[in-house]
Amino acid sequence: MSAKLIDGKYVAELTRNQVREDVNHWVESGNRRPFLQVIQVGTDPGSTTYVRSKTRACEDVGIETDTNRLPDTVSAKQLKDLIRTHNENDGVDGILVQLPLPAHLSSHDVIESIDYRKDVDGFHPMNVGRLAVDQPTFRSCTPAGIFELFKHYSIPVKSKHAVVVGASNIVGSPMAIMLSRENTSGKATTTICHKFTKDLTQHTISADLLVVAAGQPEMIRGEMVKEGVVVIDVGINRVADETSEKGYKLVGDCHFESVSEKASWITPVPGGVGPMTVAMLMKNTLLAAKKSIYPE
Ligand code: NDP
Numbered sequence: 001m002s003a004k005l006i007d008g009k010y011v012a013e014l015t016r017n018q019v020r021e022d023v024n025h026w027v028e029s030g031n032r033r034p035f036l037q038v039i040q041v042g043t044d045p046g047s048t049t050y051v052r053s054k055t056r057a058c059e060d061v062g063i064e065t066d067t068n069r070l071p072d073t074v075s076a077k078q079l080k081d082l083i084r085t086h087n088e089n090d091g092v093d094g095i096l097v098q099l100p101l102p103a104h105l106s107s108h109d110v111i112e113s114i115d116y117r118k119d120v121d122g123f124h125p126m127n128v129g130r131l132a133v134d135q136p137t138f139r140s141c142t143p144a145g146i147f148e149l150f151k152h153y154s155i156p157v158k159s160k161h162a163v164v165v166g167a168s169n170i171v172g173s174p175m176a177i178m179l180s181r182e183n184t185s186g187k188a189t190t191t192i193c194h195k196f197t198k199d200l201t202q203h204t205i206s207a208d209l210l211v212v213a214a215g216q217p218e219m220i221r222g223e224m225v226k227e228g229v230v231v232i233d234v235g236i237n238r239v240a241d242e243t244s245e246k247g248y249k250l251v252g253d254c255h256f257e258s259v260s261e262k263a264s265w266i267t268p269v270p271g272g273v274g275p276m277t278v279a280m281l282m283k284n285t286l287l288a289a290k291k292s293i294y295p296e
Contacts, residue, residue: 003231003263008145011152012275019282020061026290027062034289036065036094036120036281037086041079041105042072047098054096057278063285072102079105080113087115093289094120096281099170117294120284123170131174134181136293138284143175145276146211146232147185155209155230155265162188163203165220165253166213171234175211200224212253222258231259231266234273 027033036058040051051067058065068082079097086092095118101107111119116126122140130137139147150157162179166172172192180190191203204210204224212220213234225231235253252269260266267273287293 003260003266006149006153006232006265006267006272008149008267008272008274008276011149012145012279014152015148015276015279016057016061016282019279019286022286023062026286031289032091034063034093034285035091036063036096036285037092038065038067039070039079039082039095039097040067041070041074041098041101044100047100051098053278054281057282058285061282063282074105076105076109079110083110083113087113087118092118094118094285096121117291118288120281120288121170122174122284128169128174128177131177132181134183138287138293139178139280140170140174141280141284142171142213142234142273142277143178144280144283146175146234146273147178148276148280149232149267149273150185153265157185157209158187160188160208161206162190162209162211163193163207164190164211164213165193165200165204166211166215166234167192167194168213171213172211175213179209179211214253216253217251218253218255220254220259222255222262225259225262227262228264229262231263232273233267233269236269236274 023034038051038054040047055065055067083095086095095114097110099107101110111123112125114124116124119127119138122138127137131139164172164176176190176192179186179188188209193200193203201224204220205226207229209230210225211232215235217237217239231254233252233254237251238248239251241249250270
């Protein structure tokens with residue numbers, strides 16, 4: 001079998017077009033434009049790239065945005081005080097703190113200091129907890145984007161065996177919760193794997209749906225999956241490439257050539273999950289502005 005490509009760039013464009021239309025309608029109905037406050041600590045080039053793509057997406061769909069750029073020496077108190085001012089500002093709908101943070105700052109503490117009603121990343125324990133009990137919430141953007149891809153390509157989830165490789169708070173864990181719990185779009189039988197999983201292949205080879213978010217370049221190879229599997233490759237890894245001008249190229253957590261020979265569907269890297277994450281952030285910011293999840 002040779003896999004069909006899941007085109008995240010295309011589906012993200014459709015999603016953004018829909019958000020743009022909804023934002024226009026919201027503003028034409030007499031409301032102010034949604035506003036996303038972004039906070040970046042330090043000058044990590046990866047974070048700078050992600051922040052740039054998020055603020056550009058805001059401009060594209062008509063969401064107002066501003067970025068606070070703080071030095072990597074900022075104290076936890078200074079950062080949380082700043083977040084508090086945004087929490088209390090009625091003109092701010094969504095607050096996003098770009099991760100990772102420098103080692104002296106606890107991302108748990110910082111995320112918990114965000115008003116959960118403005119947590120458009122869906123990382124606050126309140127929102128993760130509501131996800132776990134299948135209540136309306138800000139669904140974290142990467143897994144929510146993957147579910148949009150399932151919907152667009154009519155890829156069935158219910159009753160399938162889903163295997164998630166990676167158990168982070170921002171991708172693997174919420175993905176596994178959504179796959180297993182959500183009544184409307186989930187209800188897969190779900191296995192979650194991490195570094196302590198013994199014999200990873202024993203799990204991946206039995207997957208109907210395989211979501212890989214481990215941050216390990218090309219770790220999943222063709223011999224680790226079964227014929228017909230649907231593969232969602234979340235990983236974005238820079239590996240050295242002398243033939244490229246930049247000196248590196250981006251690869252996923254799956255070895256694309258060998259896995260795509262057996263899969264029925266696969267996301268490419270880049271152009272798969274990444275653009276969906278940003279599109280879902282736009283959607284969540286609009287939901288926050290409309291107070292759709294947490295009415296006043
Ligand atoms: P983390 O490093 O926070 O988490 C990685 C997870 O993978 C951990 O749960 C870890 O296990 C597990 N893991 C690592 N190595 C192995 C292994 N050999 N076998 C099994 N499990 C393993 O990463 P993130 O979740 O933040 O990101 C994962 C990848 O996805 C990265 O490449 C990142 O760049 C990318 N990403 C892409 C996004 C997108 O929009 N496309 C958005 C966010 C991330 P343990 O819990 O035991 O440590």
